[in-house]
Amino acid sequence: MNNDQQVSTSDAAHRSTDRLIRIIGRFVGVGYGAYLLLLIPDIARTGAVVPGWWTPTTVVLVFGTGFAFAASTFHPRIEVIRIAGSIAALTFPVMAGLWWTAWDGVTFDQGGTFLAAFPGLAALAAATVWRPVPAFAHMTISVVIVQLTNQAVREPFPRSNAVADIFFAMMFCTVFVAATLAAVRTGRILDSTISTAQNDAARAAAADAREVERERFDALIHDEVMSSLLAVTRHGRTPSLARQARSALAHLDELTTGTVFETFSAEEALAQLRSAATTVDESIEFTVNERVLERTEQYPAEAIRAIAAALAEALRNSLIHARSSTRSVSALLAPSTVHVTVRDDGIGFDRRSVPPHRLGVAVSIEGRMRQLDGGSADIDSSTAGTIVRLGWKR
Incomplete structure (x- = not known):
């Protein structure tokens, strides 16, 4: 910090x-x-x-x-x-x-x-x-x-x-x-x-996020294995199936040895962010900078997971409180930098009117990003809607 x-x-x-x-x-x-x-x-x-x-x-x-x-x-x-x-x-x-x-x-x-x-x-x-x-x-x-x-x-x-x-x-x-x-x-x-x-809530939120991440990871491995087996029965051995099988085996090895990803590629980082957004709202409009998919930059897994969790919380708040009809998420990954913006056209809110016991914004968004080295969070809300900007810089 x-x-x-x-x-x-x-x-x-x-x-x-x-x-x-x-x-x-x-x-x-x-x-x-x-x-x-x-x-x-x-x-x-x-x-x-x-x-x-x-x-x-x-x-x-x-x-x-x-x-x-x-x-x-x-x-x-x-x-x-x-x-x-x-x-x-x-x-x-x-x-x-x-x-x-x-x-x-x-x-x-x-x-x-x-x-x-x-x-x-x-x-x-x-x-x-x-x-x-x-x-x-x-x-x-x-x-x-x-x-x-x-x-x-x-x-x-x-x-x-x-x-x-x-x-x-x-x-x-x-x-x-x-x-x-x-x-x-x-x-x-x-x-x-x-x-x-706030500290207790942040620790509990981090523990929940780790558990959710583990469940998603297990589900991902399960899906890879099953899809590989099904592909074998339908198409036999193909180069694409071989690559898929090697990926599934590598993921299984990481799971059994307790290996935790320390970095994500640009594609993996975007997949994490998109997964966090669609888990909350399957119809969310998620846009990215297409040029980033060509980059070989590696991003700390801790930073991506924190941004994904804060992104999910921002969308949950919008779904529950904003009364908006339109929500969107845009992501921009650049060397040593990640920017995610969540927008809605809801009724907005006044930060001063939020009761002290409501820790969603203070802990799950701002608190989580503040604890992340290089993280930042900015919330701009008015009657025209709310914009949540999440960022990380190495």
Whole structure:
């Protein structure tokens, strides 16, 4: 499997988790915007307590990274989103800690610092992109810093119990952080379950394909032997019968010794593809590039069998779902290349509307071709019909 295929497989394996991360990231960004609007009076008041650099810098960095995290959720790469979420999460405790370096130790404020209003929001960013332990550690550190800051800046005024304030804030934030972690974990479990189901289905489909191939092979040998014997009784020994008998004996030897074809000639490859198509639909229109029959190119049997199985699945789907009156298959074999196209004029389908448990397209067509080294599958469907393109390149 090449690198591009590995990347696409990895992306597909984490689709649910990535979607949840994007949704939660946008929710966090909306939260940052709401708190910015609500805290404008507190931000202005805090500017009188600490030197001028801390308040504007904190507003820009804390809220800016929160908005950047939300914006990053529209990026196609999940790694970018995780980095943006980590930056947003880390910026909050860093700027809360820098408050102590900026405070003059003399000016007091009964209202406390504005950061104390939303440590849980920054913890949500951490929970979205981090594992549970670092996420809860981030929440604890952020809550402790801002609550101790409030206690210090309220020194001359009546104060509540610092320990009680810390535990209350932590319990309040824990509800949302735990819910976020549970949601992301559910996405991971769902992805793992889907991946396992698809792998199991692919293995089962491969086993079924091997069994069907063995049955076809046995039937082919039986037919060759019987036709040879019948030809002897009717026509006696002829050059064509001798060739047919030698072929039958060679096939019998391969069967008894367990020999498995590793390559197919162009004629044999086309016979496999045509057999797969006509097994599903005897009336199928099957066209080939006639020039290919003159070639001596050898094709891997694994590639031909995979394309034949995917071709059969595409035709079965068309027969069951497409409601079409016309179906056709075209095959093109060239040096080191095989292309097969299945067309119908049916009603088409929307890939997004296919239920997750329907694995025919995902596993039997795309999954099978993706597992084939050099294989590819492309499905184009609309109300005018469906085109399935299967390919292999050495």
